[in-house]
Amino acid sequence: MVTYNAPLRDMKFVLDELLGAESLSRLPGFAEATPDLFEAVLSEAAKFCQNELLPLNLSGDAEGCQFENGVVRTPKGFKEAYAKFTEAGWTALSGDPAYGGQGMPHLLQFVVEEMICATNLSFGMYPGLSTGAYNALYQHGTDDLKATYLPKLVSGEWAGTMCLTEPHCGTDLGLLRTKAEPNDDGSYAITGTKIFISAGEHDLTDNILHLVLARLPDAPAGVRGISLFLVPKFLVKDGTVGPRNGAVCASIEHKMGIKASSTCVMNFDGATGWLVGEAHKGLKCMFTMMNAARLGVGMQGLGLAETAYQTAVAYAKDRRQGKSLDKAKQGRESADPIIVHPDVRRMLLKMRSVNEAARALAYWVGMLLDVAQKDPDAEKRQEADDLVALLTPIVKGYLTDHGFEAANLAVQIHGGHGYIHEYGVEQLVRDARITQIYEGTNGIQALDLVGRKMGQDYGRLLRRFFHPAVAFIEAHQSDPLMVEFVLPFAKALGKLQQATAVIAQKGLAKPEEAGAAATDYARMFGLVVFGFLWCRMAKIALEKQGEDPAFYGAKLSTARFFMARVLPEHGSLFIQIMAGGKSLMEMEEAAF
Numbered sequence: 001m002v003t004y005n006a007p008l009r010d011m012k013f014v015l016d017e018l019l020g021a022e023s024l025s026r027l028p029g030f031a032e033a034t035p036d037l038f039e040a041v042l043s044e045a046a047k048f049c050q051n052e053l054l055p056l057n058l059s060g061d062a063e064g065c066q067f068e069n070g071v072v073r074t075p076k077g078f079k080e081a082y083a084k085f086t087e088a089g090w091t092a093l094s095g096d097p098a099y100g101g102q103g104m105p106h107l108l109q110f111v112v113e114e115m116i117c118a119t120n121l122s123f124g125m126y127p128g129l130s131t132g133a134y135n136a137l138y139q140h141g142t143d144d145l146k147a148t149y150l151p152k153l154v155s156g157e158w159a160g161t162m163c164l165t166e167p168h169c170g171t172d173l174g175l176l177r178t179k180a181e182p183n184d185d186g187s188y189a190i191t192g193t194k195i196f197i198s199a200g201e202h203d204l205t206d207n208i209l210h211l212v213l214a215r216l217p218d219a220p221a222g223v224r225g226i227s228l229f230l231v232p233k234f235l236v237k238d239g240t241v242g243p244r245n246g247a248v249c250a251s252i253e254h255k256m257g258i259k260a261s262s263t264c265v266m267n268f269d270g271a272t273g274w275l276v277g278e279a280h281k282g283l284k285c286m287f288t289m290m291n292a293a294r295l296g297v298g299m300q301g302l303g304l305a306e307t308a309y310q311t312a313v314a315y316a317k318d319r320r321q322g323k324s325l326d327k328a329k330q331g332r333e334s335a336d337p338i339i340v341h342p343d344v345r346r347m348l349l350k351m352r353s354v355n356e357a358a359r360a361l362a363y364w365v366g367m368l369l370d371v372a373q374k375d376p377d378a379e380k381r382q383e384a385d386d387l388v389a390l391l392t393p394i395v396k397g398y399l400t401d402h403g404f405e406a407a408n409l410a411v412q413i414h415g416g417h418g419y420i421h422e423y424g425v426e427q428l429v430r431d432a433r434i435t436q437i438y439e440g441t442n443g444i445q446a447l448d449l450v451g452r453k454m455g456q457d458y459g460r461l462l463r464r465f466f467h468p469a470v471a472f473i474e475a476h477q478s479d480p481l482m483v484e485f486v487l488p489f490a491k492a493l494g495k496l497q498q499a500t501a502v503i504a505q506k507g508l509a510k511p512e513e514a515g516a517a518a519t520d521y522a523r524m525f526g527l528v529v530f531g532f533l534w535c536r537m538a539k540i541a542l543e544k545q546g547e548d549p550a551f552y553g554a555k556l557s558t559a560r561f562f563m564a565r566v567l568p569e570h571g572s573l574f575i576q577i578m579a580g581g582k583s584l585m586e587m588e589e590a591a592f
Helices: 008-018 021-026 035-063 078-087 106-119 121-140 143-155 282-318 342-374 378-419 425-435 442-453 456-476 483-509 511-544 549-566 569-578
Strands: 066-068 071-073 158-163 179-182 188-198 207-214 227-232 234-237 240-244 247-252 263-276
Touching: 008 021, 008 035, 008 106, 008 342, 008 511, 008 549, 021 035, 021 342, 035 078, 035 106, 035 121, 035 425, 066 247, 071 247, 078 121, 106 121, 106 282, 106 342, 121 143, 121 158, 121 207, 121 227, 121 263, 121 282, 143 158, 143 207, 143 227, 158 188, 158 282, 188 207, 188 227, 207 263, 207 282, 227 234, 227 282, 282 342, 282 378, 282 425, 342 378, 342 511, 342 549, 378 425, 378 442, 378 456, 378 511, 442 456, 442 511, 456 483, 456 511, 483 511, 483 549, 483 569, 511 549, 511 569
Parallel strands: 158 207
Antiparallel strands: 066 071, 179 188, 188 263, 207 227, 227 263, 234 240, 247 263
């Protein structure tokens, strides 16, 4: 019942017309990353996701993972689909050619990830975790570790995990207790329990590489005493799988959603591991994984929102209930398709307008990652890196909030059928809910934006966005065709700047004030970023509407809806921010 066709035309619009992604081909190592190659790769990815992954989504949810005697079996069809996935080279897309990768830009990886998440989020968790492990090893591992493990991660023969959370600590990693004792041969014995470990055990690969946070005997207290270790499921000798290591799955969780993704309790009983990065500097390595994972989770929200939208549109065009309120638009049959009803159109346009802005934001960040890593100009690298740091909590927080909202709207549009499993949209709601929690809850993302990014280097990160936004307004505010877009955006940007100043001032004297405003501020910031991107997209559509009236006309209509019905949400958020933290904090704890 779920409908998904990769929105290749809109993807191409964002890549080619909005971002000018062809410029990446001028960066070192990306000479082959041309628009033609992008188009060919995305066309093949769309076919794979639609034909191989989407058909397994509903059945995988119904069957779930099975656990017996320490072994996890993924649902029927997953192992075969994963074999096809690796054979087609999808795990190698952005990997370094030195380790067997294809060396493609992160941007292309982002677009493919959107399709994977849109068609089968549970399946996407397995290679997604491997990407995180690859990033950490690639940036922080020794040459020997990289030579031994990266080729297998790139090929997809082996998988990876992130083992951070423990029963008594989640976000507050300073409390973790897992121990690492030095061995005589330079390895370490890892002992402890980790929970909520996605893809911690499964039957898709020959080996699983666990990246585990633990403490050395001389570790200082708190997060400064954390180190990162590579702990394989099977020990490796001369590049081949050897004896079983002391890393065992104790159980899997029975979850609300993503049921075809194994979420494991992992016990490490003197398991052999190797230090990744420097001793007591594991937090830096962890953030390499976490920042990539947070962007990946944002793509999950976008993918689910796109599937929710397409499925709701298909149903709204087919389902007949009631007559149009406009008699001139009434059909001859006893009932009209529900897409004629204003409230249904409100929900559909809310989903669509945010989806298209979210896609623009996500791809923008993906392109900035490539510039930050590859551009020969140090100043351009720094500017791109600053923007990635600023926008990452917005990508993770806003896109996952929207993914859940869009899935709920899809259920609402389906009515009673939306509540039934066989229609598939209630699964989207359950799957989307976790995205707001893992890899740092969205409340944590908001605190990161306010507590770290806002004041970093006296507001340097903020200026990376504010200055181009103001320049755009000044350049286009006198254009009569752009007024309907630029004016609402300018008002929202002004309110955001005012809120930023107030939070910064109050937060210095009383940190709880910044904390009280954080979630509303992050939401407001996201809306304004979307407004900026919609202004830019509207400008392109105005200039090109004669070339493809249907596409660009719909783009302009969607932009107008966003400016009129979504961006104004910033006003209520501004009022809530200005209200301060007193009403949150004055109630005595015992009164709750």
